[in-house]
Amino acid sequence: MRRFSQTADAIAGTTSKLKKIGFLADYLRSLNEGDLRAAAVFFTGRPFALTDARTLNVGWSALMNAVQQVSGASDEDIHQAYLDRGDLGEMAQRLLSSSSRSSIDELSPAAVHNKLAELVKVSGAANKLSVVLDLFRSLTPEETKYVIKIITGDLRIGLKENTVEESIARSFDRPAEAVRRANMMLGDIGETAVLAKRGEFDKIVLGMFRPIKFMLATPAESEEEIFATFSGPFYVEDKYDGIRGQLHVSDGRAALYSRTLDDVGHQFPEIIDAAAGLGTKIIADGEIVGFKADQVLPFALLQKRLGRKRPPPSLIEEIPVGLMIFDLLLHEDRNLIDETLIERKQMIEAIKWPRPLVIAPFMLLEERVQLEPFFEQAALRRNEGLMLKDANSLYLPGKRGMSWLKWKKALATLDVVVTGVEFGHGRRHDVLSDYTFAVQRKGQLLNIGKAYSGLTDLEIADMTEFFKQHTVRDYGRFRLVEPTVVLEVAFNGIQKSDRHASGFALRFPRIVRIRTDKPVGEIDTIETVEKLYKQHVGA
Secondary structure (H helix, E strand, C coil): CHHHHHHHHHHHCCCCHHHHHHHHHHHHHCCCHHHHHHHHHHCCCCCCCCCCCCCCCCCHHHHHHHHHHHHCCCHHHHHHHHHHHCCHHHHHHHHHHCCCCCCCCCCCHHHHHHHHHHHHHCCCHHHHHHHHHHHHCCCCHHHHHHHHHHHHCCCCCCCCHHHHHHHHHHHHCCCHHHHHHHHHHHCCHHHHHHHHHHCCHHHCCCCCCCCCCCCEEEEECCHHHHHHHCCCCEEEEEECCCEEEEEEEECCEEEEECCCCCECHHHCHHHHHHHHCCCCCEEEEEEEEEEECCEECCHHHHHHHCCCCCCCHHHHHHCCEEEEEEEEEEECCEECCCCCHHHHHHHHHHCCCCCCEEECCEEEECCCCCCHHHHHHHHHCCCCEEEEEECCCCCCCCCEEEEEEEEECCCEEEEEEEEEEEECCHHHCCCEEEEEEEEEECCEEEEEEEECCCCCHHHHHHHHHHHHHCEEEECCCEEEECCCCEEEEEECEEEECCCCCCCEEEECCEEEEECCCCCHHHCCEHHHHHHHHHHHHCC
16 A cells, blocks of 8 residues: 555645646556456445445444554644544544564555455444454555545545546556446446446446446536537436435346435335336336425425434335436437437336336427526426426537536525534535534524635635634634624525534535624524425425
């Protein structure tokens, strides 16, 4: 892992994308297949491939405990190092570098991957700690830093997955688009790298029960932008307020995968049961929604179904779900992702879908018409906006291009006050860009959400200096601040939540503007939030 760490340091030390690609390409080219498979995945900031459902189940406290035992640092040393660095990996490097340690035999990326795989199989905090200690004692401080970053999924060296793809392309002299497509199909950048090294992309096929990345949409702000984007016919569909679901069915077996490519079928047994009886082999793309009496339910109700391993029959009866199917990736043994959306829609209509599998209604527009009425109709159906899709578009897994657009409008805006601020990530690592905010109840402030988008870099820089001067309590990366800055925030929904004192959480909040004209005493109240919630869920 020494060269891995040196390469990661070099990548983190430059802002040039071309240099990052060059550093990584040179490193990947030098590896055997086992190390290549592991290192490519590690450079995406994950311990395992995207489609690998294994989880390490190692918390921050366990990692801190391991660092403390290996380094011999005191509680005070641990606390101060973390406050200074704001990063568990950086903290570990600092503490371990100051400790006296004997010479260490180098572990390869493949060996580290095997250790992580061993960690998955071990149960019990004490047993997991033993494996982590054994791993850390086999690593240099620099290597430990990056292994911790991989374990926590927080690499933060300025790499995106598409940059790793471009590096693989350069390493083995393959077309970047071929590498990107292979990774989209496999959902495993390590395997993609190995096949690139071998020159065996022609062996890749869509696999049943091996989920692939979802095609994504780009936000649109207006009708003018939409019609400027599409020169030919396009489909108009409702944008559903649920969670994406990729359905795989073959030989009486069905599975349902989320946007993170996790199997969530156990949460929605009615979908799985209906799909298993389809009698045809398919991979379909759709949206899981609360669905009752042929009407989509608000997301706040669907929320009650999420995250449950086995929902009780009473909950299934109270909040039934449906899968609104809007795309088809495979039918029998026919790969459809390289066929046009028109052809894919025709095949969707040719299949007899049993409830609660429902064809998402769509309309093909071949000439310019006003879109606002479609938007209003979608809102009446409790959907959050429109999807606009080029009729001749191919299905591009994992890609957010201009072939699909999404048009949403905010549910409402609230005037709130900032109560806490936090340093951001990536290029905003050193500025206070994440704001926790509150509404009021008779002068008492109740937190209701957190936003980190909407302000310019200049505004964030100014606010950073202001909040540093108006900090009530400093926790390192997070600060409680004097409640004096009023913001107007927009949001797309409201749901009940025990995470905030208000009992509510805003969905997709973003900052509209800083309200320098409004005193704190005039921010919105919890009563306003409750009224909006009732309107939103139809209560």
